[in-house]
Amino acid sequence: MADADDAAIVQHIDELVAEEHDLERTHATSGLSEAERRRLHDLEIQLDQAWDLLRQRRARRDAGQDPGDAHPRDPQIVEHYQQ
Numbered sequence: 001m002a003d004a005d006d007a008a009i010v011q012h013i014d015e016l017v018a019e020e021h022d023l024e025r026t027h028a029t030s031g032l033s034e035a036e037r038r039r040l041h042d043l044e045i046q047l048d049q050a051w052d053l054l055r056q057r058r059a060r061r062d063a064g065q066d067p068g069d070a071h072p073r074d075p076q077i078v079e080h081y082q083q
Contacts, residue, residue: 006057006067013050016043048078
C-alpha cells in the first residue's frame with residue numbers, strides 16, 4: 001500500500017470498514033468467535049495504518065513534499081495513537 005495513491009488508500013479503508021461492520025453486524029447478538037475477534041483486531045490495526053498513511057501523504061503534500069515518500073508505520077506505533 002506504500003505505493004498507492006490517496007484514492008486507492010481511501011478505497012482500501014472503505015473495504016476494511018465494510019468488513020469490520022459486516023463482522024460486527026453478523027454477530028451482534030451471538031458474539032464473536034476467537035478467530036473473529038482476532039480478525040476484528042487485525043482490521044482495526046490495518047485501519048489505523050491506512051488512516052495514518054493517508055494523513056502522512058496529505059501532510060507531505062501540504063508541506064510541498066512528495067506524498068509518495070510516506071510509508072505505512074509499524075502497527076505497534078499506530079495502535080497507540082489517540083483518536
